[in-house]
Amino acid sequence: MTSSYSHDVLVIGSGAAGLTLALRLADKARIAVICKGELNQGSTYYAQGGIAAVLDEQDTVDDHVTDTLAAGADLCHGDTVRFTVANSRESIEWLVSQGVEFSRYPNEDGFHLTREGGHSHRRIIHAADATGRAVSEALTNQALQQSNIEVFQRHVAVDLVVRQGRCVGAYVYDRESEHVRLFRAKFVVLASGGASKAYLYTSNPDGASGDGIAMAWRAGCRVANMEFNQFHPTCLYHPKAKSFLITEAIRGEGGKLLLPNGQRFMHRYDERGELAPRDIVARAIDHEMKRLGSDCVYLDISHRSPDFILHHFPTVKARCLELGIDITREPIPVVPAAHYTCGGVMVDHSGQTDVGNLFAIGETSFTGLHGANRMASNSLLECIVFGRSAADAIGQRLAEPMADIAIADWDESQVTDSDEDVVISHNWDELRRFMWDYVGIVRTNKRLQRALHRVELLQQEIREYYSNYKVSNDLIELRNLAMVSELIIRSAMERRESRGLHYTLDYPETLAEARDTILEPRRKA
The missing domain is CATH 3.50.50.60 (FAD/NAD(P)-binding domain)
Structure with missing residues (x-):
């Protein structure tokens, strides 16, 4: 081999x-x-x-x-x-x-x-x-x-x-x-x-x-x-609809966002209504859901003809129909979800x-x-x-020779198979939940501090686990997710303003000067 x-x-x-x-x-x-x-x-x-x-x-x-x-x-x-x-x-x-x-x-x-x-x-x-x-x-x-x-x-x-x-x-x-x-x-x-x-x-x-x-x-x-972190405003809300996105093009073609009572609301947040940038739409939906205690809002394209909907949105129509939702006749239940880094x-x-x-x-x-x-x-x-x-x-650089450097094969002689994979699944669930609750669409200093404390404890556990057991796909992903989550949290703590996708109740204003948040790792010797 x-x-x-x-x-x-x-x-x-x-x-x-x-x-x-x-x-x-x-x-x-x-x-x-x-x-x-x-x-x-x-x-x-x-x-x-x-x-x-x-x-x-x-x-x-x-x-x-x-x-x-x-x-x-x-x-x-x-x-x-x-x-x-x-x-x-x-x-x-x-x-x-x-x-x-x-x-x-x-x-x-x-x-x-x-x-x-x-x-x-x-x-x-x-x-x-x-x-x-x-x-x-x-x-x-x-x-x-x-x-x-x-x-x-x-x-x-x-x-x-x-x-x-x-x-x-x-x-x-x-x-x-x-x-x-x-x-x-x-x-x-x-x-x-x-x-x-x-x-x-x-x-x-x-x-x-x-x-x-x-x-x-x-x-x-x-x-x-x-x-x-960009939260897409409209993901399908359904217990069997894992990770199904409702394309923004539906709003581009006249789709209307509605409250559970059928009222439109985006005009109260931005004059562009449903065509406002994603951060504005996602925050508006998040605010309305929390204000009303609602599980979702609704996206309605049913005023367009069935032929138009079938021609432009066949994938969305078919998936929703599988779940008992006919988008030519009724609105689509939607929620924001993490979408893009x-x-x-x-x-x-x-x-x-x-x-x-x-x-x-x-x-x-x-x-x-x-x-x-x-x-x-x-x-x-x-x-x-x-x-x-x-x-x-x-x-332009392919002619450069391969580096003539000795590299050791991966050494797994000091580790064993894990009999405690429940540690991975538990940490995985905890990480994703506190990231959603504390580092989501709306943030505060207190929430970020809590998230940082928890991610540091998790990484300590993960490092110990990684050192003692053979790697697996789930362990590799958990290790990386914890690392990236810390980077997200630390970056959010550095930005003391609200701008674009980063909205914090402690610093609701936007500073006059726009600066990137740059994190630099400690260099290896």
């Missing part, structure tokens, strides 16, 4: 960002792509809305930039926003060349564009209400045809290997054999998504446990703006981190694009743009 592997590029994650990079390099490098489960189980696959891009003649790069800056509450990096938006059309054209079939206007040549919260134009290109699935399937099909791309399914990265200031590989847990192997590489790319699984309620699939962010932090990378590992426009030869792209990274609140459908765009730019940067 092989104990180690060697490639030019190791990509940790198989979503839009990771596969974009792999495909851009497939003709010139030997690439390993590892994913926790099957290839199509990441967040990309479940993205419904679409991809924001300047494609319409009435739209401009300047308008898209302006909208993004406004949604980001003055915290976006202007140069990054312009870099991303300026590359939006080319990125969409590349996706089309890879076989992504976007929705078109009936009987017309052009692509159908919709509008979402915060956008001043129709600029969301989509594949009905399953854009992520269309992108994921197309890129996966392309990747599987490339002889230079080797895919390792059901593999989980444990930690990065850093020697002499640069990343030279990673230790990876094989869920089938239950052994850890060394993956050596000239370049390592973190494309493992965000950390919304830190919260009790989330729209994300099970793998969103902040692995890339935690590994990069342990390897010596700075992280930024981890306090900005706006902060992450600090990178430049090529995805390069603080550690040599280590790149981070997609939701794992902090590029400065999203600021204090990600504007709808900018995330998949960021994945494609930075997947391409990181691939180009790596491509």
Whole structure:
């Protein structure tokens, strides 16, 4: 049985960002792509809305930039926003060349564009209400045809290997054999998504446990703006509807948010009503639910024709119908849920981190694009743009030799199989619940202090457990989630104002000067 592997590029994650990079390099490098489960189980696959891009003649790069800056509450990096938006059309054209079939206007040549919260134009290109699935399937099909791309399914990265200031590989847990192997590489790319699984309620699939962010932090990378967790305003509220998102495009096409008594309420919070940015909508729903003691609010699109709903929202219609909800006749019960990690590992426009030869792209990274609140459908765009730019940067350096450094195989001779896995499940539940209660949509100093105290105790237990027992998928994820949760809590404590997604009752005002929250780990000798 092989104990180690060697490639030019190791990509940790198989979503839009990771596969974009792999495909851009497939003709010139030997690439390993590892994913926790099957290839199509990441967040990309479940993205419904679409991809924001300047494609319409009435739209401009300047308008898209302006909208993004406004949604980001003055915290976006202007140069990054312009870099991303300026590359939006080319990125969409590349996706089309890879076989992504976007929705078109009936009987017309052009692509159908919709509008979402915060956008001043129709600029969301989509594949009905399953854009992520269309992108994921197309890129996966392309990747599987490339002889230079080797895919390792059901593999989980444990930690990065850093020697002499640069990343030279990673230790990876094989869920089938239950052994850890060394993956050596000239370049390592973190494309493992965000950390919304830190919260009790989330729209994300099970793998969103902040692995890339935690590994990069342990390897010596700075992280930024981890306090900005986007809560999607509308996830389906139903006991059997685990993590099912109700796309923002429903509000873009006239969907109305209603109280249990049928009254609209968003106009009391923002003149844009249902099309206000997500942070405003999520806080409004959270406030109304707490004010009324209600379990949910409702989203109603039933005033549109059944044919319109079936054509534009087939996935939402079908899923709701499975649960006995006919969205052509009745409103959808919805609640906010953790959805997107706006902060992450600090990178430049090529995805390069603080550690040599280590790149981070997609939701794992902090590029400065999203600021204090990600504007709808900018995330998949960021994945494609930075997947391409990181691939180009790596491509220019592929001739560099592999580091001639001795790296020991993973040593599990001093650990045993655990007979106390209840510790993992208990800590997991406790972590996600106090993060939801204390570090959620509305925060206070007292809540954050309580959360910090609890996460420090949990990490102490986890470190002891990790030292004595063999690793498992659940233990790896718990260790990473606890680490990322601490980063979120500490970042939230540093920001003494309310801005965008970070709202605190102790500092309700927004400061005049917008600054990033940057945390820096202690450097390893």
